Amino acid sequence: MVLPESVRPLFLAAGWFPGRRAWFTRTAGLRRLASYSRGAALVREFGGLHVGLSGPGRERPASDVQFYRWPTAACRDAVADQESPGADLFPLGLAHRGHMEFFVDAQGRLLVDSIPDGRLLTAGETFEDGIECLLLGRSWPETR
Template identity: 35%
Template structure:
């Protein structure tokens, strides 16, 4: 069973989740990756809703295996961190794609808000941020000089940016 923060348990329960829930997975889901256990427990659920949140808009999350191959940023992050990222869900009415790495960190990519963000260092932290409307951390890939963050352009060196080295340290 995946641990969920108390603050989001009612949101998951309202979406149909219950302790011990298990759904079959498509054979495409990588069985040796932590995403398999999460999708087995939450696959098919549409959790949360769009609206005002604590720091930013809160979002919905639709769990399922429908990866988008178009995001080069995800491949670059995986290579830089020496980890595999697997598709987890779509969020914000389908405008964000969520990916889970082998360490359990959740990243999001969106064509609407270019760039990649660390949403949570754990699945539970990411769910709380997304469903309650708390900001994640913008990442700046080594190949870029700036990142767009809630209407601002943040340049390399800005303390709001999470660097790859910070992620490598844990």
């Protein structure tokens, strides 16, 4: 994974380093998802990290992100009926002090479930774009 230079310092401060491989063996019903290979790779690299801070951002509030150490199929319950057919959202973690949950889909997009209102939003067309939007408070693409 090549992190955008704009967020790399935040990941380094959280304990990430190039070549990091978190132990990820518990798949708990996620292996069947079309997004499994993308999601598992992200959890192996970033699992357990708490990156950034919630607060003022560039264009909207910035969010902290906390990657799951061992995501499970139960983490998908809130979005299973909202996802597009074939999207197979893979749960990556929580954001904005736990008020949002974020996912990667089979196409590699980063999506966010706004827990208070249950809206499923596209934060970025790629993980890299979406993580910049979350951590830096950049505007997101259109709402799904």
